[in-house]
Amino acid sequence: QVQLQESGPGVVRPSETLSLTCTVSGGSFSSSYWSWIRQPPGKGLEWIGYINYSGSTNYNPSLKSRVTISVDTSKYRFSLRLNSVTAADTAVYYCARREGGYPNWHFDLWGRGSLVTVSS
Amino acid sequence: QSVLTQPPSVSGAPGQRVTISCTGTSSNIGSRYDVHWYQQLPGTAPKLLMYADTYRPSGVPDRFSGSKSGTSASLAITGLQAEDEADYYCQSFDSYLGGSVFGGGTKLTVL
Numbered sequence: 001q002v003q004l005q006e007s008g009p010g011v012v013r014p015s016e017t018l019s020l021t022c023t024v025s026g027g028s029f030s031s032s033y034w035s036w037i038r039q040p041p042g043k044g045l046e047w048i049g050y051i052n053y054s055g056s057t058n059y060n061p062s063l064k065s066r067v068t069i070s071v072d073t074s075k076y077r078f079s080l081r082l083n084s085v086t087a088a089d090t091a092v093y094y095c096a097r098r099e100g101g102y103p104n105w106h107f108d109l110w111g112r113g114s115l116v117t118v119s120s
Numbered sequence: 121q122s123v124l125t126q127p128p129s130v131s132g133a134p135g136q137r138v139t140i141s142c143t144g145t146s147s148n149i150g151s152r153y154d155v156h157w158y159q160q161l162p163g164t165a166p167k168l169l170m171y172a173d174t175y176r177p178s179g180v181p182d183r184f185s186g187s188k189s190g191t192s193a194s195l196a197i198t199g200l201q202a203e204d205e206a207d208y209y210c211q212s213f214d215s216y217l218g219g220s221v222f223g224g225g226t227k228l229t230v231l
Binding site for chain 1: 122153154156158164165166167168171172177209211213215217218219220221222223224225
């Protein structure tokens with residue numbers, strides 16, 4: 001079955017760039033859309049954006065100016081870059097598979113999450 | 121402030137029925153976009169619980185059901201069990217934002 005695994009640094013300094021990668025195993029990578037979602041400690045979920053195998057993206061307008069999601073189909077993985085981070089970007093970052101057509105998609109598979117703390 | 125509004129908490133005794141509401145606006149639920157629900161057990165990733173308003177993924181008990189009317193949706197849980205204690209989130213599409221929006225989450229306590 002399809003599994004997702006996030007990886008990346010657990011601590012990022014303020015004003016620097018947060019980078020995470022999600023590796024997909026056990027299923028078809030090119031037929032799906034892939035998303036990033038985050039959850040600040042003790043708070044709710046926030047959709048960051050998604051990408052498909054051809055590189056087509058859609059971002060949350062509140063983060064769009066700082067976010068880049070990219071895909072590497074040869075390695076079955078996709079990545080998140082969030083620049084100019086502040087303490088408000090401290091969160092558990094989840095990668096997830098987007099299922100369903102536009103605009104009624106949902107997220108049917110999730111990674112375990114990666115806690116990223118912004119701190120000097 | 122989440123785009124979709126959920127009660128912060130609900131509670132019920134084992135065996136009882138509880139409902140969790142998710143209230144939106146004309147740019148999301150009111151535009152008939154699908155509502156989806158997730159269950160997040162303590163310390164774990166969210167899990168898809170309900171999709172397209174009323175459909176349960178394989179493995180989700182039929183004690184869970186969903187409904188939608190106007191600008192609101194609801195998740196109902198019957199025959200409440202201790203293992204249902206978790207946070208629940210609704211999600212939909214918002215045409216103004218052009219992407220996914222979530223509710224703030226509801227903590228279910230089984231008394």
